[in-house]
Amino acid sequence: GAVVSQHPSRVICKSGTSVKIECRSLDFQATTMFWYRQFPKKSLMLMATSNEGSKATYEQGVEKDKFLINHASLTLSTLTVTSAHPEDSSFYICSASQASGSGGNYEQYFGPGTRLTVT
Amino acid sequence: RKEVEQDPGPFNVPEGATVAFNCTYSNSASQSFFWYRQDCRKEPKLLMSVYSSGNEDGRFTAQLNRASQYISLLIRDSKLSDSATYLCVVNGRGKLIFGQGTTLQVKP
Numbered sequence: 426g427a428v429v430s431q432h433p434s435r436v437i438c439k440s441g442t443s444v445k446i447e448c449r450s451l452d453f454q455a456t457t458m459f460w461y462r463q464f465p466k467k468s469l470m471l472m473a474t475s476n477e478g479s480k481a482t483y484e485q486g487v488e489k490d491k492f493l494i495n496h497a498s499l500t501l502s503t504l505t506v507t508s509a510h511p512e513d514s515s516f517y518i519c520s521a522s523q524a525s526g527s528g529g530n531y532e533q534y535f536g537p538g539t540r541l542t543v544t
Numbered sequence: 545r546k547e548v549e550q551d552p553g554p555f556n557v558p559e560g561a562t563v564a565f566n567c568t569y570s571n572s573a574s575q576s577f578f579w580y581r582q583d584c585r586k587e588p589k590l591l592m593s594v595y596s597s598g599n600e601d602g603r604f605t606a607q608l609n610r611a612s613q614y615i616s617l618l619i620r621d622s623k624l625s626d627s628a629t630y631l632c633v634v635n636g637r638g639k640l641i642f643g644q645g646t647t648l649q650v651k652p
Contacts, residue, residue, distance in 0.1 A: 466552075467644065468631070470642075
């Protein structure tokens with residue numbers, strides 16, 4: 426159980442275009458979903474936390490107008506990278522938790538990640 | 545100072561060796577601690593939670609020292625398949641804070 430999927434697994438897009446990444450919890454209802462970004466040889470950095478039906482909470486330094494997050498249902502959250510630039514190229518990973526709000530007290534289940542390359 | 549600090553390594557060890565990783569965290573209010581394993585270009589996977597009393601899972605032993613704000617992971621009888629990056633993860637301010645990770649390479 427506790428499987429999280431992400432789609433697409435890899436995407437290459439041109440500078441200036443937008444890319445949408447989906448994160449789904451397949452066998453449980455995720456009250457909270459998290460979006461992380463990881464650059465090569467660096468740690469995962471939390472970008473934002475989203476609770477179903479409410480606006481996402483963004484970490485300091487993350488532009489909410491550039492990284493649009495929608496958590497419309499208990500099994501689906503989407504991250505849209507708008508007007509992508511080469512510096513947005515990274516590994517984007519989502520995770521899902523059955524806990525409401527706090528992401529640290531309950532296990533987070535990670536999706537397989539999406540590798541974005543902006544040319 | 546980083547919230548979670550790890551020696552990035554790499555640690556190169558022969559098969560069968562015992563290897564230990566350390567991690568320190570800065571937020572004394574942290575309540576939950578974990579070790580995750582991340583293979584190259586993959587998502588992190590939970591290896592084990594870390595409890596105050598210490599815990600063991602097969603060849604893996606995790607220890608927590610709250611007074612020193614220090615977490616350790618011991619791997620005994622290393623296997624080639626243990627080669628990966630090990631992430632120290634701490635619950636801080638209601639979210640998971642990841643260390644940079646320590647890379648382990650087990651050689652035949």
